[in-house]
Amino acid sequence: MDYISTRGNAPVLDFEGATLAGLASDGGLYVPAEWPRFSESEIAGMAGLPYAELAARVMAPFVGTSLTYERLLELTTQAYGRFAHKAVTPMVQLDEQHWVLELFHGPTLAFKDVALQLLGLFFEEFLSRSERNLTIVGATSGDTGSAAIDAVAGRAKVDVFMLHPEGRVSDVQRRQMTTVLAPNVHNIAINGSFDDAQAMVKRMFNDKDMTDRFAIGAVNSINWARLMAQVVYYFAAAVQLGAPQRKVAFSVPTGNFGDVFAGYVAAKMGLPIEKLIVATNVNDILHRALSSGDYSQGTVTPTAAPSMDIQVSSNFERLLFDLGGRDGAAMAAQMKGFEADKAMQLSNAQREGAAALFQSARTDADEMASTIRWAWENCGELIDPHTACGLFAARTAGIDASVPVVTLATAHPAKFPEAVERSTGHRPSLPARVGDLFDREEKCVKLPGDYDAIAAFVAEHASPKA
Ligand SMILES: Cc1ncc(COP(=O)(O)O)c(C=O)c1O
Numbered sequence: 001m002d003y004i005s006t007r008g009n010a011p012v013l014d015f016e017g018a019t020l021a022g023l024a025s026d027g028g029l030y031v032p033a034e035w036p037r038f039s040e041s042e043i044a045g046m047a048g049l050p051y052a053e054l055a056a057r058v059m060a061p062f063v064g065t066s067l068t069y070e071r072l073l074e075l076t077t078q079a080y081g082r083f084a085h086k087a088v089t090p091m092v093q094l095d096e097q098h099w100v101l102e103l104f105h106g107p108t109l110a111f112k113d114v115a116l117q118l119l120g121l122f123f124e125e126f127l128s129r130s131e132r133n134l135t136i137v138g139a140t141s142g143d144t145g146s147a148a149i150d151a152v153a154g155r156a157k158v159d160v161f162m163l164h165p166e167g168r169v170s171d172v173q174r175r176q177m178t179t180v181l182a183p184n185v186h187n188i189a190i191n192g193s194f195d196d197a198q199a200m201v202k203r204m205f206n207d208k209d210m211t212d213r214f215a216i217g218a219v220n221s222i223n224w225a226r227l228m229a230q231v232v233y234y235f236a237a238a239v240q241l242g243a244p245q246r247k248v249a250f251s252v253p254t255g256n257f258g259d260v261f262a263g264y265v266a267a268k269m270g271l272p273i274e275k276l277i278v279a280t281n282v283n284d285i286l287h288r289a290l291s292s293g294d295y296s297q298g299t300v301t302p303t304a305a306p307s308m309d310i311q312v313s314s315n316f317e318r319l320l321f322d323l324g325g326r327d328g329a330a331m332a333a334q335m336k337g338f339e340a341d342k343a344m345q346l347s348n349a350q351r352e353g354a355a356a357l358f359q360s361a362r363t364d365a366d367e368m369a370s371t372i373r374w375a376w377e378n379c380g381e382l383i384d385p386h387t388a389c390g391l392f393a394a395r396t397a398g399i400d401a402s403v404p405v406v407t408l409a410t411a412h413p414a415k416f417p418e419a420v421e422r423s424t425g426h427r428p429s430l431p432a433r434v435g436d437l438f439d440r441e442e443k444c445v446k447l448p449g450d451y452d453a454i455a456a457f458v459a460e461h462a463s464p465k466a
């Protein structure tokens with residue numbers, strides 16, 4: 001499979017190249033040159049497969065010749081063997097129409113583990129084929145950071161520098177990052193928002209002084225391999241609920257548009273999806289874009305769902321590129337306009353294309369709290385504030401009663417115990433596997449939200465390319 005940049009001016013790469021490159025050299029994002037498609041009988045044949053095998057089947061067309069099918073299956077078996085639930089991503093039924101897809105059974109209790117456990121293994125595999133060292137630079141609003149660090153801590157030939165907005169992640173999220181003391185892990189708390197951190201990460205990929213000396217790599221969902229691994233659980237859930245004979249809708253708590261874009265990819269591959277509901281908190285740039293075509297960056301408001309406190313959604317570019325006829329030059333011009341004005345309008349083709357599959361909703365603080373309470377009082381389920389945004393959107397979406405609606409549960413409630421306790425009176429406890437988190441030593445540097453300071457820190461601590 002070839003990978004092309006959404007901005008049309010970067011080398012075409014294979015899967016291995018796109019995985020190691022992260023961001024394209026023209027500032028765009030890599031996407032597959034075409035969408036592979038499964039037939040109805042191939043989708044029907046996925047029913048009952050162990051998760052690791054389903055994952056290998058769904059991802060094989062994207063991986064192409066970069067790995068043999070047998071090796072891919074070995075890696076998925078290893079990655080998903082670390083999950084605490086045999087089903088890897090089990091589903092819980094809430095009522096006649098609503099289901100919750102639990103994506104938090106990995107080592108760091110958030111959906112990011114599903115992709116990052118595998119990405120860590122891909123890095124190791126591909127780096128073993130050359131003399132190259134990889135310098136991963138990432139931005140996190142809490143969950144990507146801990147999942148990425150768990151996936152690469154102590155691995156040879158990889159250094160990871162993880163930027164998080166100081167004071168804007170939960171205590172559990174911060175400690176999951178800062179208590180990992182492996183010498184190749186560098187936590188950086190910046191004075192700024194997640195968007196500031198993400199902008200600095202993207203800038204480093206285009207900083208010639210840095211890219212001449214270091215092979216900069218990505219663990220954020222700008223890296224295509226992240227999204228590819230997330231496509232799998234849409235198939236897993238839909239097939240359990242009767243696909244391909246029956247359509248399913250998904251409600252997805254959304255920030256950087258990665259998780260829900262993986263749902264779009266599943267639909268492109270032939271999975272019958274009735275609707276993808278894009279659920280934001282009050283940081284609602286995506287809700288505004290999808291409901292009125294207005295993609296304009298507001299200021300970030302801190303919420304009880306901090307991992308979604310995002311106002312520039314990287315992966316939206318992938319959707320706009322696909323819906324806009326895959327015109328790299330036009331996409332580059334549209335994004336240049338956005339970077340200059342902090343605002344852009346979607347074209348008619350982009351708006352109409354999106355409306356065919358997506359709808360959206362915004363959840364405020366009261367709606368989040370009342371949804372957490374509803375799930376506890378009516379279904380006996382503790383859900384975290386991010387999942388609550390998804391469930392609120394699902395329950396108010398007006399999807400036909402004959403269509404099952406699956407809300408993606410993106411984090412374990414114990415990552416956000418205060419918000420859950422405020423709504424339910426019940427404090428969720430951390431699973432035993434992370435139980436001593438609050439007794440561990442922390443290591444983190446604080447830097448100003450200033451690109452030069454971050455680049456200097458990375459340059460001082462990273463291993464040169466080769
Ligand atoms: C718990 C949680 N829910 C939802 C999201 C949003 O996912 P995405 O950025 O892929 O839209 C994130 C992080 O982004 C998250 O950590």
Ligand SMILES: N[C@@H](CCOP(=O)(O)O)C(=O)O
Nearest residue numbers: 140141142143144220221307
């Ligand atoms: N919510 C994320 C933000 C980064 O998103 P990513 O999916 O692009 O890595 C986080 O938890 O860090």
